Amino acid sequence: MIGGVTKAETGEKTRQRGPRRDAADNRDRVLAAAATAVRREGIAVPMATIAADAGVGVGTVYRHFPSREALLSALTHRSFELVLAAATQAAETNADSEEPGAEAVRRFLDRTVEHGGDLVMPLRGGPPALDERTAAVQAAVHAQLRALLQAGVRDGSLRADVTAGDLVIFGALLTEQLPHVADWNTAARRVIDVYVAGLAPTAAPLRAAPVVPSPA
Amino acid sequence: MIGGVTKAETGEKTRQRGPRRDAADNRDRVLAAAATAVRREGIAVPMATIAADAGVGVGTVYRHFPSREALLSALTHRSFELVLAAATQAAETNADSEEPGAEAVRRFLDRTVEHGGDLVMPLRGGPPALDERTAAVQAAVHAQLRALLQAGVRDGSLRADVTAGDLVIFGALLTEQLPHVADWNTAARRVIDVYVAGLAPTAAPLRAAPVVPSPA
DNA sequence: ACTTAAGCGGACGATATCTTCCGTTTAAGC
DNA sequence: GCTTAAACGGAAGATATCGTCCGCTTAAGT
Structure with missing residues (x-):
């Protein structure tokens, strides 16, 4: 410089x-x-x-x-980019086809789990704060997921009170792995299926108001 | 000795x-x-x-x-004991009342999140294996949750294809915390609500066969 | 009160890890 | 092919953490 x-x-x-x-x-x-x-x-x-x-x-x-922190930051950044790719692909595929929005959400979550080994999300003990560039990627993820959710609400396959932030949080949790669970992908897929079933519009309303994670 | x-x-x-x-x-x-x-x-x-x-x-x-490992093991053990207490209480309360099984499951998950600060589940990087005593506690947790789930199936509030192992895995994930999510309890509660909604018997079947985590 | 052994704290030597630094190697432009 | 600056590897000094050891303190039984 x-x-x-x-x-x-x-x-x-x-x-x-x-x-x-x-x-x-x-x-x-x-x-x-x-x-x-x-x-x-x-x-x-x-x-x-x-x-x-x-x-x-x-x-x-x-x-x-x-520094170590820089490396961890870069890891997190790369992770969000991979997630963004999954979200973008899900949103675009969905826009081009007539599949229900709920299916696109399920595919997004599946992808997240499949990428699991490459993702280092900022969970407990991870890099504390997102740097500016990473926050921008995160915001883009939210935008794609918002589009996906809106499409799903429109086509009647998704409830309206779930936010992109909810999906991001759920997806981040899925990137963890319980070490003594042998077949993690299968286990995660079962969790996803139950969650996606709960995204149906007939479901009971949520108790708590939305939480906005970080991208304004 | x-x-x-x-x-x-x-x-x-x-x-x-x-x-x-x-x-x-x-x-x-x-x-x-x-x-x-x-x-x-x-x-x-x-x-x-x-x-x-x-x-x-x-x-x-x-x-x-x-050793450090012994300490971490003890932490995990204590965590499972706390979870067992929550599961037992949920199962017993449920048996004594006429509330739907789904509500008892929700309460169990809520408790898990509330205890969150005290729980150190064996997630990524945690103590690798469960010792014998802890595995016994885990088995007891599964037993309580099985009872809970069966009651819910009987009273028509829960689907039949979800296992105690599914609940344990989901609960363990909830004990994580995304550091940059300010109001974690609220965020977790929203995840729980969607998941519990997905436990309704009307939901679509799961794609994958059950995974048996560890207690035989 | 007195005795006793369990319990306590924290200094210390051993080890592990971090990060810098510099002589050597190598890709890329001329 | 030659030149040059970027990139490389790994030794080494600085630092951090581990786990032990032992003299002092204190709970609890008599």
């Missing part, structure tokens, strides 16, 4: 040189290894373990992510 | 001397502090922090719980 200006005086060509290919690859590998390691050993997993799993030296990890 | 026999030769009076009152108190305080600390900072929270929070020295923590 300081020395860069002097050198890149070729007009607007600032930051003309992209990252080297090996650097980009390593960054991805570190992120992937970190996701796996964090889910396996918890957020206190040693950086050396992550580095070894990624097949790089610790120095490389620290160059891409200056 | 080795020196004790020599001394307690007064017939069957082995282990005649119960624990000192201060010792029992301290054990409880350590457990309570540990539960709070673990939920606040994760399972890697330093033992010194737990000791300080409990107002005792580290030596005291290690005397009651010879």
Whole structure:
């Protein structure tokens, strides 16, 4: 940020040189290894373990992510991006077809569980706060889910008092895994099915007023 | 176990001397502090922090719980006992009244969330395996919930294809907390309400076969 | 009151992990 | 092919945490 200006005086060509290919690859590998390691050993997993799993030296990890917190933040960001992809795909598919909105919601939740191994949501002990960019992604997720929910209400397959925030919270919980439950995907699918059944418009009203998680 | 026999030769009076009152108190305080600390900072929270929070020295923590793992195990055990109390109370109240089984299930889940701060379920990164005694408590929880579910099926308020294992898994997920959700109890209650609505007998069948978590 | 052993606290040596630093390697532009 | 700066790996010093040990304190039985 300081020395860069002097050198890149070729007009607007600032930051003309992209990252080297090996650097980009390593960054991805570190992120992937970190996701796996964090889910396996918890957020206190040693950086050396992550580095070894990624097949790089610790120095490389620290160059891409200056601190553990930065790495965890990046993990969370990537997780929200994956969730956003799932939400967007569900919303778009739904818009193009005539399937009930409830089915699209179910698919979104299924996807979330399937991606489970790659998701590191900010649950207990996780990275405390969402940075600005991640919050933006989260807001986009909410927007997609809102669209999905509205479509479902319109086609009569969903109740009207459930919010995008409700879905995000439920989805985040599903990314956890009880270690002694062998077939987690099946178990999660059963939870999803009951929840989605509860989204039917005939259901009894909710007791509590909506909670708005964080994106304004 | 080795020196004790020599001394307690007064017939069957082995282990005649119960624990000192201060010792029992301290054990409880350590457990309570540990539960709070673990939920606040994760399972890697330093033992010194737990000791300080409990107002005792580290030596005291290690005397009651010879290792971190033993402490975490004890925490899990206590958590299951609290859940068992909630399940038992729900089952008994239900048996004595004419309320629908669905309401009893909802109360059980509500209780679980309310106890949330004291519960340390074996989620990601938690103590890996349940010891024998804890597994027994877990089995008791399942038994109570089975009774509850059967009553609900009988009185027509619950679907028949949901198992006690499903409820335990769902309840365990609810003990997590998304840190940036301010009013967690409200958020959790909304999730519960949708789930309980999905327990109505009219709902669509589940896709997956039951998963038996661990108690045989 | 006195005795006794259980219980207590926290200093301490051992270990584990963090993060920085720098000599070497390598991708990419000329 | 040569040059250059970005990227790499891993050793090493700084720090944090673990779990033990032992002299002091205190509950509880007589």
